[in-house]
Amino acid sequence: MNRTDGEPTRIYLIGVGPGDPELLTLRAARLIERCDVLLHAGPSDRSGFAVEVIGPLLRSGQRTQGMALSMKRGPDDGSVGYDRVARALLEHASEGRTVAFLTEGDPLLFGTSSYVLEHLQAIAPCVAVEVVPGVSAISAAAARLGWPLAQKAEVLTICPATYHAEQLGTLLERGGSICLLKAAGVLPTIVAELRRRGRLDRAALIEKVGRPDERIFRNLEEALGQDLSYFSLVLVR
């Protein structure tokens, strides 16, 4: 596939960072400016976490396209949509448009883009894909708290907590810093396990780090009973 201007087709999978547009990389910002169409996981063209992050960069004439992927665990957890995203990217590119798919944080760290990349590689192995790394919410949360994530010989554990509620106790016993993603739905279990292991005062929850409505709970018990966003993580040091 070649663009009408002779440039080879390249599809971009761009990490937009955790929420603050200032945390976009220069490469991400430049490519976003250049794109004709920006696809993202959100429910509609102008709403969704990733597209809202890059809102200040959008110029008139640029199209955004929400792909309405579900973020929930379960049979409709988005997997049915990855192929749809890959095919939409290919269609835009084959029609000569510069196109990208946006993901919050880093694209390949539990990111939707990692699946989209696999689908692209399977259905169009000759099309060049560039992945643009982004600042992960984990790094942003650690920076916000002023907590080192890992030093010297320490092991850093990153766990999608909704999938491992039963193993949280074992994970906490391993020591080292722990980052629990997808934490909102299993917060009571997280709090109970931290309390049991005397680590409750060494944990914090951050919701929507970098966004204007960011919330930080340094006392996790205060977060219990709150209506927490999917974009919440717990750091334990």
Ligand SMILES: C[S@@+](CC[C@H](N)C(=O)[O-])C[C@H]1O[C@@H](n2cnc3c(N)ncnc32)[C@H](O)[C@@H]1O
């Ligand atoms: C599918 S993972 C995506 C991680 C992302 N690719 C990254 O590098 O940060 C989604 C989880 O990341 C965490 N997350 C993503 N963005 C966040 C933010 N701005 N604030 C807090 N947690 C966030 C939440 O735990 C959320 O459930």
